[in-house]
Amino acid sequence: MTYFVIFLGVSFILGALAVASNPSPYYGVVGLVLASVVGCGWLMSLGVSFISLALFMIYLGGMLVVFVYSVSLAADPYPEAWGDWGVMGYGLGLVLVVVLGVVWGEAIDFWEVGVVTVDGGGVSLVRLDFSGVAVLYSYGVGLFLVAGWGLLLVLFVVLELVRGLSRGAIRAV
Amino acid sequence: MNPHAKLIISLSLITGTTITISSNHWIMAWTGLEINTLAIIPLISKSHHPRAIEASIKYFLTQSAASALILFSSMINAWSTGQWDITQLNNPVSCLMMTMAIAIKLGLAPFHFWFPEVLQGSSLTTALLLSTLMKLPPTILLLLTSQSLNPSLLTLLAISSAVLGGWMGLNQTQTRKILAFSSISHLGWMIVIIIYNPKLTLLTFIIYTTLTSAVFLSLNQSKILKLSTMLISWTKTPMLNATLMLTLLSLAGLPPLTGFMPKWLIIQELTKQEMTPTATIITLLSLLGLFFYLRLAYHSTITLPPNTSNHMKLWYTNKTPNTSTAILTTLSTLLLPLSPLIITMT
Amino acid sequence: MLKIILPTAMLLPMALLSPPKTMWMNTTTYSLLIALISLQWLTPSYYPSKNLTLWTGIDQISTPLLALSCWFLPLMILASQGHLQHEPHTRKRTFISALIIIQPFIMLAFSATELILFYIAFEATLIPTLILITRWGNQPERLSAGIYLLFYTLISSLPLLIAILFLHSKTGTLHLPILKLTPPNPTTQWSNLVSNLALLVAFMVKAPLYGLHLWLPKAHVEAPIAGSMLLAALLLKLGGYGIMRITLLMGPSSSHLCYPFLTLALWGALMTSSICLRQTDLKSLIAYSSVSHMGLVIAASMIQTHWSFSGAMILMISHGLTSSMLFCLANTNYERTHSRILILTRGLQPLLPLMSTWWLLANMTNMALPPTTNLMAELTIMVSLFNWSFPTIILTGTATLLTASYTLYMLLSTQRGTLPTHITSTPNSNTREHLLMTLHIIPLLALILKPELISGTPL
Numbered sequence: 001m002t003y004f005v006i007f008l009g010v011s012f013i014l015g016a017l018a019v020a021s022n023p024s025p026y027y028g029v030v031g032l033v034l035a036s037v038v039g040c041g042w043l044m045s046l047g048v049s050f051i052s053l054a055l056f057m058i059y060l061g062g063m064l065v066v067f068v069y070s071v072s073l074a075a076d077p078y079p080e081a082w083g084d085w086g087v088m089g090y091g092l093g094l095v096l097v098v099v100l101g102v103v104w105g106e107a108i109d110f111w112e113v114g115v116v117t118v119d120g121g122g123v124s125l126v127r128l129d130f131s132g133v134a135v136l137y138s139y140g141v142g143l144f145l146v147a148g149w150g151l152l153l154v155l156f157v158v159l160e161l162v163r164g165l166s167r168g169a170i171r172a173v
Numbered sequence: 174m175n176p177h178a179k180l181i182i183s184l185s186l187i188t189g190t191t192i193t194i195s196s197n198h199w200i201m202a203w204t205g206l207e208i209n210t211l212a213i214i215p216l217i218s219k220s221h222h223p224r225a226i227e228a229s230i231k232y233f234l235t236q237s238a239a240s241a242l243i244l245f246s247s248m249i250n251a252w253s254t255g256q257w258d259i260t261q262l263n264n265p266v267s268c269l270m271m272t273m274a275i276a277i278k279l280g281l282a283p284f285h286f287w288f289p290e291v292l293q294g295s296s297l298t299t300a301l302l303l304s305t306l307m308k309l310p311p312t313i314l315l316l317l318t319s320q321s322l323n324p325s326l327l328t329l330l331a332i333s334s335a336v337l338g339g340w341m342g343l344n345q346t347q348t349r350k351i352l353a354f355s356s357i358s359h360l361g362w363m364i365v366i367i368i369y370n371p372k373l374t375l376l377t378f379i380i381y382t383t384l385t386s387a388v389f390l391s392l393n394q395s396k397i398l399k400l401s402t403m404l405i406s407w408t409k410t411p412m413l414n415a416t417l418m419l420t421l422l423s424l425a426g427l428p429p430l431t432g433f434m435p436k437w438l439i440i441q442e443l444t445k446q447e448m449t450p451t452a453t454i455i456t457l458l459s460l461l462g463l464f465f466y467l468r469l470a471y472h473s474t475i476t477l478p479p480n481t482s483n484h485m486k487l488w489y490t491n492k493t494p495n496t497s498t499a500i501l502t503t504l505s506t507l508l509l510p511l512s513p514l515i516i517t518m519t
Numbered sequence: 520m521l522k523i524i525l526p527t528a529m530l531l532p533m534a535l536l537s538p539p540k541t542m543w544m545n546t547t548t549y550s551l552l553i554a555l556i557s558l559q560w561l562t563p564s565y566y567p568s569k570n571l572t573l574w575t576g577i578d579q580i581s582t583p584l585l586a587l588s589c590w591f592l593p594l595m596i597l598a599s600q601g602h603l604q605h606e607p608h609t610r611k612r613t614f615i616s617a618l619i620i621i622q623p624f625i626m627l628a629f630s631a632t633e634l635i636l637f638y639i640a641f642e643a644t645l646i647p648t649l650i651l652i653t654r655w656g657n658q659p660e661r662l663s664a665g666i667y668l669l670f671y672t673l674i675s676s677l678p679l680l681i682a683i684l685f686l687h688s689k690t691g692t693l694h695l696p697i698l699k700l701t702p703p704n705p706t707t708q709w710s711n712l713v714s715n716l717a718l719l720v721a722f723m724v725k726a727p728l729y730g731l732h733l734w735l736p737k738a739h740v741e742a743p744i745a746g747s748m749l750l751a752a753l754l755l756k757l758g759g760y761g762i763m764r765i766t767l768l769m770g771p772s773s774s775h776l777c778y779p780f781l782t783l784a785l786w787g788a789l790m791t792s793s794i795c796l797r798q799t800d801l802k803s804l805i806a807y808s809s810v811s812h813m814g815l816v817i818a819a820s821m822i823q824t825h826w827s828f829s830g831a832m833i834l835m836i837s838h839g840l841t842s843s844m845l846f847c848l849a850n851t852n853y854e855r856t857h858s859r860i861l862i863l864t865r866g867l868q869p870l871l872p873l874m875s876t877w878w879l880l881a882n883m884t885n886m887a888l889p890p891t892t893n894l895m896a897e898l899t900i901m902v903s904l905f906n907w908s909f910p911t912i913i914l915t916g917t918a919t920l921l922t923a924s925y926t927l928y929m930l931l932s933t934q935r936g937t938l939p940t941h942i943t944s945t946p947n948s949n950t951r952e953h954l955l956m957t958l959h960i961i962p963l964l965a966l967i968l969k970p971e972l973i974s975g976t977p978l
Contacts, residue, residue, distance in 0.1 A: 143200060146192060150208050153185050160178050160215040415613075422646055427673075429624070429643035437635075437680070444684045452684075456677045460670065467669060471653065471662055509639075 005045045011038040013098060021091035024079035032059075050140060174219055185212035186306065193310035199247030199257045203240060206278070206310055210236040213307060217295045228294025232303075235277060235287040242274035243314075262318040271314075272322055272330075278311040279360055280353075282334035289341075289353035297396070300349050301389035304356040305382045312363065312378055319371045327364050328451055332458070334361030339461025346400045348392055351465055352385065355424060358462050359385075365455055366439045369446045376515065377435040380508075384424045384432055387501035391417040394495060403472040411474075413494070416502045418470040423505050425466035426459055431508035438516070520575045520630055523589065526553050527622050530592075534615045539608050543600055546615055550593040557589035561972050568632070568696070575630040576696075579975025580763055580828070583836050588625045588753050590962065591843070592618065595745040597955050598847050601854050602743060614655060618745055621647040625753055629760060634683050634693040637764075638676075641725075641757060645672055648754065651746040652738055661741035664734075671734040675724040682717035698768055715776055718765045723780065725758030726817055729787015732810045739806035740859070744850040747802065751809050751846055752839035759816045759835050766823055777821040784821070785904075785914040788814035792921030796928060801852070801859045804929055805845045808885065811918065812838045819900040822907045829974040830899030836973045837884065837892040837963060844881045844959035848874070851952050852933065855945040861929075866936040874948045875934045877956040884963055886926040887919070892966045892973070 015038060018031025036059045043052035080087050137144065185208055193205030210233065218229040246267035251257050253264045262268050273284070280288030292300045315322070338358025345351045359381045367374045391413055392398075395406045407414045423430035428437075436459065443452035508515065530549055537545045560569065560582050568576035577585060595618050603611050621644050628640035645668075653665035687693050690701050724731045735755075739747050769776075791811040798804035816834050819827035849859065851874060856864045868875040887893040897919060904911040966973060 143204070146201065146204050146208075149185075149188070150204060150211070153181070153208055153211050156178065156181055157211050157214055160175075160182075161218060419646075427642065427646055428639045430646075433639070433642075437684075440681055441684045441687070444681060445688045449681060449685055452681050453678060456681060457674070460673055460677070463669070463673065464666075467666060471665075474654070 001045075005042065008038045008042040008045065011035075012042055015039075017091060017094055017098070018082070020094050021082065021087050023082055023084075023087045026079050027081050050143075174215070178215065182212045182215055185209075186302070190306060190310055194313040197259060199244070199251070199259055202259060202310075202314060203244045203247070206240050206243065207237075209307060209310060210240065213299070213302065216299045216302065217291065219299065220296060222294075224294040228291045231287050231294075232291045239274045239277035242270055242277070246270035246274060259314065259317045260320075262321045265323075268318070268321055268323065269326070271318060272326060275311045275315050276330055279308055279315075280357055281330045281360055281364060282337045282357065283330070285334070285337060285357050288357065289350045292349045292353040293347060295349075297349065297389055297393040297398070300352070301386060301393075304352065304385060304389075308356075308360070309378070312374065315364075315367060316371045316374060319367045319374075322368060324368050327368060328448075331361040331363075331365035332451070332454060334358060334364065335455050335458040336461075339458055339464075342462065342465045345465070348397055348399065348403065348469070351469065352388065355462060355466070356381075356385065358459065361455065362435065362439055362459075365451065366442055369448075370442045373435070373438055373442055377439065380431060380435050380505075383501055383508075384420060384505040387420045387498065387505045388417065388424060390495060390498040390501060391420065394498065400469070400472050403469070407474060413498070414474045416506070418474045419506045420502055421466045421470045421473065425463045427463075429509050431505050434509050434512045434515070438512075520570050520572055520577070520626075523553060523557055524623050524626055526556075527589075527592075527619070527626065530619045530622070531616055534612060534619055542612065542615070543596065546619070547593050547596050550589075550596060550619075554586075554589040554593060557586050560586055563971075570630075571632075574633045574636050575627070576632045577630050580760065580832055581629045582975060583832060583973040584756055584760055585626060585629045587756070587836055587839055588622065588629065591748065591752050591839075592622050594843070594847075594955060594958055595748050597951060597958075598748060598850065599743065599745045600951060601850070614651075614745075617647050617650050617654075618749075621749065625757070628757055632695045634686070634695065634698075637761075638680055638683055641761070642672075642676060644754060644757070645669065648746065648749065651749070652742045655743040655746070656741040657743070658741060660737070664737040664741040667734040668738045671724050671731065672721075675731070676721040678717035679721035682714045685714055686718075695764065695768075712776065715769050718769075719762065719776070719780065722758045722761035722765065723817065726755060726762065726813045727758065727810060728780065728817055729783050729790060729810060729814055732787070732791075735810060736803045736806040739809075739846075740800060740802045744846060747846040747850070748843045751805075751842040755809060755813055756835050756839055759813065759820065759831060762817060763820045763828060763831065766820060781818050781821050784814040784817040785911060785918070787811070788818075788918040789914055789921065792918050792925060795925035796921065798925075799861055801849045801861055801864065801929070801933070802846065803859075804861075804925070805842060805849060808845075808922070808925065809838070809842050811922065812842070815897065815900050815915070815918070818904060818911075822903065824903055824907070826899055826906075827903035830896050830903060833892050833970060833974050834896035834900060837896055837966070840959055840963045841881060841884045841893060844877075844956060844963075845885060847952075847955055847959065848878055848881055851948065856942060861932045863939055863941070865932050866934070866938040868934040869938065870942070870945050871948050873953065877953075877960070878930060878934055880960050881956075882926045882930040884960075886923040890967055891963060892970055893963075895967070895970055 012035055015031045015033075015035030019028050019035065022028075023031075036056055039059075040052040040056040043049075043055065082088070082091065189205045189208030189210075189212060191205070192208065193202045196202045196205060214229045214233055217232055218225045246269075247257065247262075249270070250262055250264045250267035253267075254261065262271060275281075277284040292303060295303065335358045338354045338356070338361060342351050342354030342358075345354065359377070363374045363377045363381070366377070392403075394413055395402075395409045397403045397406050419430065423432040426432040426436045436456070440452045440456060443449070443455075526549075530546060530553075533549055534542065534546050560577060562569075568578045569582070570577055596615060599614060599618070603614060606614075624640045624643040624647075628637055628644065631637040631640060649665050649669055652668065653661050656664065683693065686698075690698065692698060692701070720731075724734075727735050735750070738750060742750065766777075788811045791807045791814065795804050795807045795811070798807065812834060816831045816838075819831040819834070851871075852864050852867065853859055855871075858864055884891045884893050887897045901912070901915045901919075904915055
């Protein structure tokens with residue numbers, strides 16, 4: 001389990017690096033998907049399955065929309081992939097930052113001033129959260145209802161704001 | 174506004190407030206806050222004026238940033254202590270962040286900039302909602318976490334709110350902005366006592382809500398948005414203007430009106446806690462507020478010329494007088510002799 | 520207590536519900552009746568407090584002031600009839616209600632034995648006074664006069680509230696008779712000094728002490744006649760009464776504290792008398808003369824001897840009646856000439872001969888001529904101050920001299936000399952005004968026959 005969690009973490013950082021090294025959006029979205037999937041798994045292993053699900057839905061959904069939008073606006077004839085020099089430069093610089101961060105974090109751990117959490121004892125056990133959606137519908141049903149009401153309200157508010165052709169609130173400005 | 178939409182929105186306002194003030198879990202409190210924020214936005218932008226849209230956007234941005242901070246700090250707390258209980262906010266970092274976030278939500282002094290402008294952009298009734306109902310959930314959150322908050326930070330916030338609320342209200346001519354600054358300085362009074370006696374904060378909130386509702390509803394009766402409108406409004410509602418003056422002086426906290434009660438009790442509690450200098454400072458700062466309340470009072474009734482008005486007559490549809498205005502005005506002037514009863518009730 | 524306070528409170532429905540024709544008559548008669556009943560408070564008693572209830576009780580120093588405040592309500596209503604006669608009826612009602620609302624608060628303030636109740640009643644007189652001045656005053660400057668009144672009073676009295684609550688947290692009680700028995704609280708010298716200062720300054724502003732007095736001439740000049748009478752006769756006395764109550768509570772540690780106040784009070788008596796000599800405004804002159812007289816009261820109550828207290832008490836009562844009468848006289852002139860400037864209203868004796876008799880009587884009491892209580896008061900105060908320190912005789916003596924000279928100046932410039940040419944016709948003085956003056960002067964002249972009614976020293 002510990003190795004699995006470390007694998008997820010490393011994959012998350014690699015995915016983030018893949019996005020951050022600034023390739024063309026066609027390629028960047030691959031890194032984004034990778035990072036959100038493994039980030040979701042990582043969060044679940046820390047015991048926050050609802051958040052991880054929300055993260056997965058929102059980031060994947062939202063970011064893909066952003067991706068489609070940006071691609072349609074800025075369609076490159078020659079997209080840059082990770083093999084190109086510019087992207088390599090960004091990537092190497094960011095790897096350096098990550099390495100420095102890890103070294104510094106280890107140094108903090110060495111002087112024992114790091115944050116101590118409830119999960120600080122390790123993640124060697126398999127968590128209940130991996131049992132999935134069933135828990136959400138049984139224990140979290142109240143929260144689920146409230147969240148549903150909130151999302152419905154968002155819909156209403158947006159409709160109310162953009163309703164009416166030229167008399168709508170947003171268009172009136 | 175569409176009545177169905179209005180129903181849903183007012184229902185959500187009540188639901189959001191209820192969820193927050195009755196919840197035990199940070200996530201639920203956060204959800205309630207978000208529902209509240211979302212529901213008030215159509216009410217602010219109801220008039221479709223560019224200023225109203227601007228106000229609603231400002232409100233949305235600050236409130237969602239503050240809610241995100243609340244969520245973040247509660248998460249940090251849960252991360253370090255392993256529970257999501259609102260009353261057990263033990264991590265100092267998250268405590269600090271929570272105080273800041275709630276200060277943003279309430280519009281306490283260093284984070285107050287959004288509040289007057291949002292109030293200025295919205296209608297009088299929405300402004301009433303914004304300065305009373307929308308401040309209840311954050312106040313309750315602060316009440317619930319009050320035992321673990323930092324006293325000196327809160328005193329600092331309170332005093333700066335009293336300073337800025339009093340000072341910046343001095344050169345305003347718009348009634349909604351003046352009432353916004355009055356709300357800020359009243360929040361200062363609520364925050365200064367919250368650690369030592371949280372019940373007094375609640376009492377102050379209730380009394381403040383009564384007073385400010387009376388003022389807002391009286392202003393709404395003849396749609397007074399500026400001081401110059403107020404000056405000639407006595408031809409429409411002479412009696413209401415006379416009582417409005419008393420309500421304003423009550424808001425200023427002059428004895429023997431209701432507004433004196435929270436000030437008296439707060440000063441008493443502060444002197445009991447060996448905080449006489451703080452009490453002196455915040456009391457003398459309330460005089461700044463008194464100046465603009467007094468100017469409002471002058472404009473409402475005292476400067477009535479002894480002859481008939483030679484101004485142009487304003488449009489006046491014969492509205493039926495509002496019963497709730499009468500009740501609230503009575504409550505906000507005559508409640509001081511009942512203070513022992515009220516103290517035991519809260 | 521309640522048998523006076525409840526009827527006074529019931530005056531309010533009486534004013535609001537009386538038919539328009541009989542409203543003045545009803546309220547005046549009713550309040551005179553209350554004043555008559557209130558006289559029974561003056562019966563001597565061997566107990567320290569009479570009519571003691573849980574929160575109120577009256578003793579030697581509050582009795583004369585209470586009787587005075589009951590006496591002044593009908594006089595204020597009488598005096599206001601003149602300038603209100605052209606107003607619509609509802610405004611007359613509102614005016615009378617404002618006058619009546621103050622009355623129970625003043626009575627509560629004078630009779631409260633609980634400091635917080637005293638504070639609330641003391642402050643509660645502020646809002647009706649503010650309304651009287653800023654709503655029924657004449658010039659636009661009345662608004663700034665209202666702001667001065669409110670801010671001077673509140674800046675000094677909010678520290679008083681804090682000091683009272685501080686006292687409560689230290690001693691556990693605010694009941695005056697018990698507070699007298701509790702030993703001085705063992706706090707540090709510094710906090711003791713500051714709390715004593717905070718306790719005193721509110722009353723010093725209200726009294727007013729020279730240097731803190733700037734609100735008073737403004738308020739007097741802008742106020743309608745009832746407001747001036749109220750300020751001069753009752754509200755200033757609240758200040759003097761408060762000083763006498765609070766100095767009794769202070770231990771001997773306040774002996775250093777009394778020097779600045781004494782100095783300012785005596786020096787102020789001298790200075791304000793000199794200011795009176797070069798006043799052009801009649802009401803402002805009378806207001807400054809009030810400040811000078813109240814300076815003597817403050818000085819007397821700061822040295823805390825039996826003689827000085829009884830002198831201060833007598834001076835408060837007789838000054839209340841005298842200055843109120845002077846304001847009434849100034850108002851009768853003002854209603855005829857519509858000016859308060861001394862140059863424009865001089866030489867009125869040929870026009871209003873009977874009125875000039877009242878002027879003479881009022882001015883004689885103001886300059887403390889022999890058969891008046893004013894003389895008795897000033898002598899008592901001067902003697903007790905002389906006993907306290909010899910050099911004070913220079914200040915008090917000069918102040919008396921200046922008082923006599925400015926009073927003569929006021930009398931001569933309003934009554935004697937040639938009539939200014941712009942006064943071509945004036946209405947006659949009417950019976951209401953003569954009644955008003957009579958009701959002022961009779962107590963003044965009668966009190967000298969039994970001055971121990973008002974010379975009460977606190978036990």
